[in-house]
Amino acid sequence: MPKTPTSQSKSANAETVAFRGGGFAPRPIGLVGAMVFVFLIAFWEWGSRVGWISQLVLPAPSEAFAAFQELVVSGLLWKHVSASVTRLVTGWISGTVLGLLVGLSIGLFSLARAGLVPLVSAMFPIPKIAMLPLFIIWFGIGEGSKVATILFGTFFPTIITVYGGVDNVDRNLIRMGQSFGLTWFSIVRKIIIPGALPAILSGARISASIAIILLVAAEMIGAEFGIGAYILLAGSLMATDQLIAGVALLSMLGLTVGWLIGKAEKYFLNWRA
Amino acid sequence: MDLRLEGISHNYGSLKVLEGINLAIEHGKILCVVGPSGCGKSTLLRLIGGLERPSAGQVMQIGEAPSDSLNPLTYIFQDFALLPWRTVAGNVNLVLEDQKLSRQRRKDILENVLERTKLSDFADALPRQLSGGMKQRVAIARALAVSPAVFLMDEPLSALDSQTRELLIEDLVDLWTREPFTAVYVTHNLAEAVRLGHSVAVFSRRPGQIRQVVKIGTPLADRKVTDPELIDRQDYLWRLMKDEALAADLELSDA
Known part of the structure; x- marks a missing residue:
């Protein structure tokens, strides 16, 4: 019988070297995320129907959904969501734009860095919710104080990520720009800002989440419409089905914002592998 | 246009890196600078191009730069220094955008340098898609664009x-043969120095001083890897450097 390589390797004193590499490499698996959601909600619904989860403790998903449908039918959904989204967008955009300006000046000018970094460190940890009563005095009980809460909440983290991003831009690229006689403005616009963009966008993800948290807090004071106001009202009436519907709305808002920033990252950072 | 270095010394704080450097950079010739690591040869290059100020001495420019030169002193960096978010064409364009040039002139320059560096087919590729050699060819194209x-x-x-x-040595020899350029070429690789240098300045260890400037007469295009004369020159350079390199290696580097 001719000797095949397999029979050879089975001979005495020969063994296959055991594989011990692999792993530690996360890969995308489609649908699993959605399945977790579906399974959890189904389990919850089942638990409520069997009476295993008391109505008092946690209303069934179907009841929360009914509350949500009520919102849609009465036309209040649009009023709440549009009020919230308007506050969120104005507050977040103005906080981010101001944060970008201040963060860039800290990144570019030593004087701004020396003067502003300690100030930012002192102001960043102050919970903006604690300042809400003051904001109401300064900016009025209407939209002003709500937008201001979100603005200040996003302003400080944006500053920190922007100047961190500027600091991390490859100095060799900047020297290269100087050695080719590029103007200062060109270096900032074509080398520093694109180089800091990855950090700026991941900062935007964080500041957007902070903005949603602050939105709800701000809407709990003196707001007629808004998801936060809806949740507060539901809570004080012990209408837990509405409360769950409101929380689910917030969660969807968060998912949408995250998805939009993911799109922006794909568009602006397509040069990365 | 020639360059002359007059009594250049440089230190970082109390650390002397260069001392009393006098050197002439002749028009149309390639001057190689070799020396042990940490001898300040890269620092010297930054001083020549005005990216750093020498602690003493000066870099003199003799004669006017040619009028068509957009950036007389132009660097090619070890790490290529390409913008990862710009395509090959975008990286070359970067250095033309601040110049007062017509749109057509800019396009002509771009096409010309991409063709000279054999990159015409890769104009729209991003740096991450390119091999190291290709990236350095993009950097060479970018440098050629400003006719230094x-x-x-x-x-x-x-x-x-x-x-x-x-391959890139051959490309550089080719570029030089077609149109002689002036260059200061810093390297630690003696084989590169004898292939590309019309003269080779050998530096001592820190503080860097010129030990000797060795001339190599063979025309660039005729230099072959196996040429006994070149091997002989390379060996001579190595003997000049060997003790210095050994001593430099034993130094503690808390520079």
């Missing part, structure tokens, strides 16, 4: 594997 009077090359081939290096 003097190229300042800081170990341009050190980040590449030896086959790619050999």
